[in-house]
Amino acid sequence: MSMVHMGISFFVELIFLILEFLKVMFWTVFYFIFSPTEKYVRNEIVLITGSGKGLGRALAIEFAKRGSILVLIDIQDTENSKTVELVKTTGLNSKRINAYHFILSRSREEIREVCECIRRDVGEVTIIINNAGIQAFRSFMECKEDEFISTMRVNIFASYWFLREFLPSMLSRNHGHIVSVASSAGLFGFCHMSDNCTSKFALVGMMESLDHELTLAGYDGICTTLVYPASINTTLYAKSRHLFNYLTTPLPPQFVAKRIMHAILVNQKNVCIPRVLYLLSVLKSILPSKAFMLIANFVLQPSRPNLEVNLNTF
Numbered sequence: 001m002s003m004v005h006m007g008i009s010f011f012v013e014l015i016f017l018i019l020e021f022l023k024v025m026f027w028t029v030f031y032f033i034f035s036p037t038e039k040y041v042r043n044e045i046v047l048i049t050g051s052g053k054g055l056g057r058a059l060a061i062e063f064a065k066r067g068s069i070l071v072l073i074d075i076q077d078t079e080n081s082k083t084v085e086l087v088k089t090t091g092l093n094s095k096r097i098n099a100y101h102f103i104l105s106r107s108r109e110e111i112r113e114v115c116e117c118i119r120r121d122v123g124e125v126t127i128i129i130n131n132a133g134i135q136a137f138r139s140f141m142e143c144k145e146d147e148f149i150s151t152m153r154v155n156i157f158a159s160y161w162f163l164r165e166f167l168p169s170m171l172s173r174n175h176g177h178i179v180s181v182a183s184s185a186g187l188f189g190f191c192h193m194s195d196n197c198t199s200k201f202a203l204v205g206m207m208e209s210l211d212h213e214l215t216l217a218g219y220d221g222i223c224t225t226l227v228y229p230a231s232i233n234t235t236l237y238a239k240s241r242h243l244f245n246y247l248t249t250p251l252p253p254q255f256v257a258k259r260i261m262h263a264i265l266v267n268q269k270n271v272c273i274p275r276v277l278y279l280l281s282v283l284k285s286i287l288p289s290k291a292f293m294l295i296a297n298f299v300l301q302p303s304r305p306n307l308e309v310n311l312n313t314f
Contacts, residue, residue, distance in 0.1 A: 038265035042067035044177075047118070047125045047166070049104060049158065050132030052079030055181065055229075057086065058257030059129055064090040064097075071118055071125060072099045074132075098122050104132055104158040105150050111158065115165040124169040127264075130159040130180040130203070135196035148195045155199030160206065174221035179264060180207050181227045187272075187281050188296060211269065225263050229256050229273040 046063045050056040052074030060070055064087040072087075074080040080099050087097055098121055102114050118125065134154050136147040159180060170176030185193055186200035204226060211224040231250045256273055263271040272278045284292050 036266045038262070039267070040066070041127065041265065043069060044126045045069045045071060045123055046127040046129065047071040047073065047162065048129040048131055049073045049162070051083050051099075052076045053083070055253045055256055055260075056129075056131045057083045058253040059131065059260065060087055061090060062257050062261040063127075064092040067092070067096075068127070069096045069122060070098060071122055072097070073102050073104075073114075074099075075101070075103050077101050105153040108157075108161055111161045112165060115162070125166040126170065126175060127177045128162055128166060128179065130162070130178075132158070133181065133183070133196070133199075135185075135193060137192055138195075139192050140194040143195050148198075151195040152199050152202075155196065156202045156206070159203060163210070170222050171219060174219050176222045177225070177264060177267075178207070178210070178222070179225045179227065179260070180204075181229065181260075182207075184228055184230045184277060186226070187228055187277065188284065223267045223269075225260075225268060226270050227260050227263070227273070228271065228277055230277055 041063060044063075046068045048056050048060055048063075048070065051060050051070075051072035053076075056072075056074070057079075060072055060083055063070060070087065070092075072080055072083055074083075080101070084097055084099050088094060098118070100114060100118070102111075104111075132154060134151055136143050136151060138144075138147070163178065167176075167178075180203050182200045182204050183196075184190075185197045186204040189197045189201075207224055207226050214222050214224070229251065251273065259271060259273050262268075272281070280295070283295060287295075
């Protein structure tokens with residue numbers, strides 16, 4: 001091909017790129033002003049990790065209201081049983097509620113076994129909610145090796161292994177939705193949270209890479225959603241002390257769950273809760289690191305916690 005033809009080809013591709021870019025920006029602004037139509041999730045098989053309390057429980061209730069088939073996974077049987085009872089109050093048939101006791105830090109083989117059990121009992125999962133998470137709340141040097149590894153196993157490897165199990169069926173039908181709760185720890189590196197931030201940054205990278213692969217391969221029926229809540233009023237986040245708490249009051253799990261539910265129903269790829277995180281993430285990319293650190297310390301930087309955290313608590 002001559003240089004002239006190559007130049008023309010490049011110019012044509014550039015024009016198409018600009019047009020597609022403008023199209024995407026137009027619909028982004030349009031849907032920001034006018035919310036898109038929400039999809040139906042009735043009869044979808046929804047797997048939620050960390051369903052025993054907090055955000056996981058609130059999400060289970062939201063899906064139950066919409067007639068989904070629930071697969072609830074948690075380490076604490078008593079708390080998961082409470083979730084089951086609360087879900088039943090929505091009117092969902094008990095046959096659509098499936099609770100499993102499982103420790104997410106277990107081996108790959110054990111996760112495969114529980115997935116096989118889910119397939120026999122319920123069927124192939126069509127929506128995965130990677131919600132469970134743990135952290136040690138220690139400085140980098142104080143965090144013990146086994147604590148760091150446990151955090152990675154629960155927060156990233158369990159999510160990876162569940163995806164490896166259920167993604168093939170989604171691909172075969174070009175249908176599914178993958179949701180991961182990264183939290184603000186997936187956007188910013190906080191002191192005394194090195195284990196959690198490491199795992200959440202990895203989770204964000206995995207999800208973005210997977211979304212890119214699905215898009216390039218033409219799987220338009222499989223959606224991904226990354227969730228970045230700042231702080232939620234749960235057992236885990238209550239142990240994190242913030243400077244200027246009045247600026248970042250911990251959010252009720254029910255409020256966060258409703259925001260996440262809407263994002264899922266409109267196939268939103270990224271959702272920050274509260275919206276100030278969108279601004280902070282932009283500032284992080286353009287401001288000098290020391291300048292951004294001053295802002296982060298003022299708004300949401302956790303200080304050293306006063307309480308010990310049980311690593312088996314989601």
